[in-house]
Amino acid sequence: MQSAAIPLTLLTGFLGSGKTTLLNRLLPQPALGRCAVVINELGAIGLDHLFVSTSRDETIALLENGCLCCGVRDKLAATVTDLLQRRTRGEIPAFERILIETTGLARPGPVISLLLGDPALEGRLQLDGIVTTVDAKHGAAQLARHEESRQQVAVADRLLLTKAELVDAAALADLEAALEALNPGAPRIPVRNGEIDAQQLLDILTPRALRPWLRAEPAPRKLLMRGATASRVAHPDIDSFCLTYSQALPMQAFETALTVLLGYHGERILRVKGIGNFIGESRPVVFHGVQQLLHEPLRLEAWPDDDHTTRLVFIVQGLARSVIEETITHFLREAGVEAAASC
Incomplete structure (x- = not known):
């Protein structure tokens, strides 16, 4: 009998939006124990001092809290399949969820379709949510200039406004208006100095977490496009x-x-x-x-x-x-x- 599908969280966000800093704060937390985290560059997160062991090929590292860190090798689907096979063989701890960091220019939709539609992964993964980081200081300009940034925001179940300590309340409000126009109902969480409770990124697509979203309505665009924010909010x-x-x-x-x-x-x-x-x-x-x-x-x-x-x-x-x-x-x-x- 096939075991239950493993919850999958996708962490995405445009270039420079603070994903690496966020991961640096998230990975040691107890909530990510028994979690496999697939990272673009294993050495980039700067947590070598917390690694208690690494695999022979140095592609997987085990943290003190039980979290597994895995660098992407070749193709993402192959990396995840390899993780699941090693888990089945008992070569690595039996993780209970997977978190994947995408590149800054990735479009999340195709990534999810690729993973959940891969024949080798069919029925083995279940989407738990898409979390998008948005640079509080530069996010509005990135949304205006880059289609990838707009798509990352539009598909998100949760939006993290990183580097919120670098902007004032008015700038943060302008950015939130732009995000509301693109993705009504997605909770927006200001993040200062990369500090956030990992539990806020997990168990997103559950009945309890879905209820606030189901009560949300798309915001009338004319109410969002006003004053100095109009040019930044309008994404036709x-x-x-x-x-x-x-x-x-x-x-x-x-x-x-x-x-x-x-x-x-x-x-x-x-x-x-x-x-x-x-x-x-x-x-x-x-x-x-x-x-x-x-x-x-x-x-x-x-x-x-x-x-x-x-x-x-x-x-x-x-x-x-x-x-x-x-x-x-x-x-x-x-x-x-x-x-x-x-x-």
């Missing part, structure tokens, strides 16, 4: 919107619609999250997708509030809302249900 290539359905829906038709949308337009659907009220289901169902990949639905024990409507939030790049709405309507109609979306 990325948009977010929600669709709401008041009646119970056929789950299979709904899933098919999302699968088709991600299959044909996955490169432009950066993230989709939602909660559904489905015919024949006594509990609400949470679903989320990252570009081409739709993850296994999660059934909650109860609704997070009195609103039992089906609600989806899409974050898209260069894709009209009408394309998504018409596709969902088509598959619902094929199942004999006429349902119009509102928001």
Whole structure:
């Protein structure tokens, strides 16, 4: 019988946004004991003094708290597969979760699709969340200039505003407005001097952690684009919107619609999250997708509030809302249900 899938956290962020400093503070913490952390350059984190042992090929190091640090060799999927194989053979401690640091120019969507879609890793990993670091001082300019930075923010489940000690409250508020425009509902956590509790980066896509997000609504863009921040906040290539359905829906038709949308337009659907009220289901169902990949639905024990409507939030790049709405309507109609979306 196959063992349970291992939770996977992706740590991403643009060049110079403080991922290495953050990892330096995170890795020794007890919360990351029994965690395997895949790092771009093992020697760059500066924690050699905490290594209690290293593998013969010096690609894996064990920290005092039980955390495993692994440098990327060749391809990322091969590195993770090798870690899992060594774990099975008992060559390294039996870690219970994986955290992966991406390069500063990586687009998180393809990384997740590559890992969770790899045949050798099928069913062995489960996305626990995407955490993005944003430089509090230079982040607004990077968002304006670099598409990679915008995508990293748009797909995040949690945003860490690093180097917050270097800016004043007004500058931080301007940056938060820009982040709100790109990714409504993602919690934003100011980080000063790299100090943060590792537990804030774990167990993100769980029923308890999802509930605040499910109550969030996309912020009206016109409310965000005002004053001196307008030029920095407006990113016309990325948009977010929600669709709401008041009646119970056929789950299979709904899933098919999302699968088709991600299959044909996955490169432009950066993230989709939602909660559904489905015919024949006594509990609400949470679903989320990252570009081409739709993850296994999660059934909650109860609704997070009195609103039992089906609600989806899409974050898209260069894709009209009408394309998504018409596709969902088509598959619902094929199942004999006429349902119009509102928001």
